[in-house]
Amino acid sequence: MHAWPASEVPALPGKGRDLQIHDTATQGTITLAPGPVARIYVCGITPYDATHIGHAATYNAFDLVQRVWLDTKRQVHYVQNVTDVDDPLLERALRDGHDWTELAERETALFREDMTALRMLPPQHYIGAVEAIPGIVPLVERLRDAGAAYELDGDVYFSVESDAHFGGVSNLDAEAMRLLSAERGGDPDRPGKKNPLDPMLWMAARPGEPSWDGGSLGRGRPGWHIECVAIALDHLGMGFDIQxxxxxxxxxxxxxxxSHAQVLTGEFPMAKAYVHAGMVALHGEKMSKSKGNLVFVSALRRAGVDPAAIRLALLSHHYRADWEWTDDVLAEAVARLERWRAAVSRPDGLPADALVEEVREALSNDLDAPAALAAVDRWVDAQNASDGDDESAPGLVSRTVDALLGVAL
Structure with missing residues (x-):
């Protein structure tokens, strides 16, 4: 599966700072100092509907991670999946009378268009769950043969008790896990499971649903979690920098x-940092496909909204914060974009070397994009209030905003 075209990232003078990022597992801020190649895996969409603002906010956060690393003169090895076979996709296709493969292909294509318009840097490897199945089957077989998985009516489940570190990512108690499992695709109440939290690794073929040859597992399709594990281990290995x-x-x-990866490899941890973006709400409720309270990136673009303004609206909120999309949020972003473009359109301006370092400092501090925007706002306000004579300044500001914030002025 192919990703989308990459926009050029301008080189800036000097060198960026190592990233300090909030790690969900340790519940604190850690400093990541990868080697020459930084490794990141970001979970992709289930393509049964278009890209909404909640998706865009998440991918914007990890786009910033890439830009911070690139500014430190590192290479970035970025992997993203597409869950192109799953219950929600099959249910939507059945409801609307579409072929599920055509639905997945159409929505994935629209996602690529949205990511291109928003100037999100693409992954080096963009892998669909379906194409990963040949690599998933042997992993499930290995877990079963090692006693870390078991069969139940033809389905294969992972035993969470096989991983001594289980629970260390989310830090939730058993009851909270059980409730979330029921809400988010699990089946904690299924009779016969060894532990209510045990997740499915391989679902035996169901009538009317797609299935694949699973070797000794029989025909079926993979569970949600093992899909990403197979892709991540294949392309990044264990101990990569950010999940x-x-x-x-x-x-x-x-x-x-x-847990799947740690039992498979005997290594810990799977990722050095588990980084999570906040949720975006609309009319007081989290945007979700199930509720239908969505603002689509493609719809905004069709209405003539500049993608750079959409991106500035996303950047105006800290990536870990839960926030609400409103008309005012977008209007403020449109106005900010106009001010910034006017300021850098002048033939000369105030020196901007200090601004470059301010933006770098803000983003290295847990991706504090609002602080970075405030720094640019201050330069723009000063630029509009005075007569500078640095001919290189407007260009340097434009390159800084482009390279570090992904906004083309």
């Missing part, structure tokens, strides 16, 4: 995935 996604993925998805 990322929305905060609703901390449990069960990232918790279960970590």
């Amino acid at each position: 990322g996604g929305g905060s609703d993925l901390a449990f069960p998805h990232h918790e279960m995935g970590a």
Whole structure:
């Protein structure tokens, strides 16, 4: 599966700072200092509907991570999946009378268009769950053969008790886990399971649903968590720098995935940092496909909203914060974009070397994008209030905003 085209990232003078980031597992801020190549895995979409602002906010956060690392003169090895076979996708296709593969392909194509418009840097490897199945089957077989998985009516489940570190990503108690498991695709009340929290690794073929040859597992399709584990281990290996996604993925998805990988490899941890973006609400409730309270990036673009303004609206909130999308949020972003473009359109201006360092400092501090925007606002206000004579300043500001914030002025 192909990703989307990459926008050029301008080189800035000097060198950026190492990233300090909040780690869900340790519940504190840690400093990441990768080697020459930084490794990141971000969980992708289930393509049964278009990209909404909540998606965009999540991918914007991890785009900033890439930009901070690139500014430190590192390479970035970024992997993202597409859950192109799953219950919600099949249910939506059945409801609307569409072929599920065509629905997945159409919505994935629209996602690529939205990511391109928002100037999100693409992953080096963009992998669909379906294409990963040949690599998933042997992992499930290994877990079963090692006694870390068991069969129940043809389905194969992972035993969470096989991982001594289980629970260490989300830090939730058993009851909270059970409630979230029921809400987020698990089946804690299924009779016969060894532990209510045990997640499915391989679902035996159901009538009318797609299935694949699972070797000794029989025909079926993979569970949600093992999909990402197979892709991450194949392309990044253990101990990669960041496992990322929305905060609703901390449990069960990232918790279960970590346990799968740790039992498979005997190594700990799967990722050095588990980083989670906050949720975006609309009319007082979290945006979700199930509720239908969505603002789509593609719809905003069709209405003539500049993608740079959409991105500035996302950047105006800290990535870990839960916040609400409103008309005012977008209007403020549109006005900010106009002010910034006017300021850098002048032939000369106030020196901007200090601004570069302010933006770097803000983003290295747990991706504090609002502080970075405030720094640019201060330069713009000063630029508009005085007559500078530095001919290089407007260009340097434009390159800084482009390279570190992903906004083209």
